[in-house]
Amino acid sequence: xxxxxxxxxxxxxxxxxxxxxxxxxxxxxxxxxxxxxxxxxxxxxxxxxxxxxxxxxxxxxxxxxxxxxxxxxxxxxxxxxxxxxxxxxxxxxxxxxxxxxxxxxxxxxxxxxxxxxxxxxxxxxxxxxxxxxxxxxxxxxxxxxxxxxxxxxxxxxxxxxxxxxxxxxxxxx
Numbered sequence: 260x261x262x263x264x265x266x267x268x269x270x271x272x273x274x275x276x277x278x279x280x281x282x283x284x285x286x287x288x289x290x291x292x293x294x295x296x297x298x299x300x301x302x303x304x305x306x307x308x309x310x311x312x313x314x315x316x317x318x319x320x321x322x323x324x325x326x327x328x329x330x331x332x333x334x335x336x337x338x339x340x341x342x343x344x345x346x347x348x349x350x351x352x353x354x355x356x357x358x359x360x361x362x363x364x365x366x367x368x369x370x371x372x373x374x375x376x377x378x379x380x381x382x383x384x385x386x387x388x389x390x391x392x393x394x395x396x397x398x399x400x401x402x403x404x405x406x407x408x409x410x411x412x413x414x415x416x417x418x419x420x421x422x423x424x425x426x427x428x429x430x431x432x
Contacts, residue, residue, distance in 0.1 A: 278302040293323035
């Protein structure tokens, strides 16, 4: 992407961001609905634009908690913004805690398997090799069974031909 294209794209994003901020301030002043859909429609942006720009979404949520006509300047620290930050921090802590638990479980299973194998109580280390040998022997059995069936069919055909020739000889005599 060329720098001119990047600059144009960044300028477009800034224009959309300012339209969203103005729409939030206007809605807060006039007491109109402060929902993502309403603000996106007013600012002529897609709703996903708000979700990609978390600061705008937080501004929207903060504005929706305030009484009509009272709107803080963008970037101002308010009780609502601090509460939103705290809620986000709690959610992040919960996600990180779940991930730590998942990693601990994985490590526990891995160390348990390793201890099991090292104790000698586990399955032999050459299990894969034994499985390969079993598969090869089963295939060999199938091949031999097929060959035996073919030989039996050939033998039966030879016996039938022999009976036929013997009958032919006996009828000539």
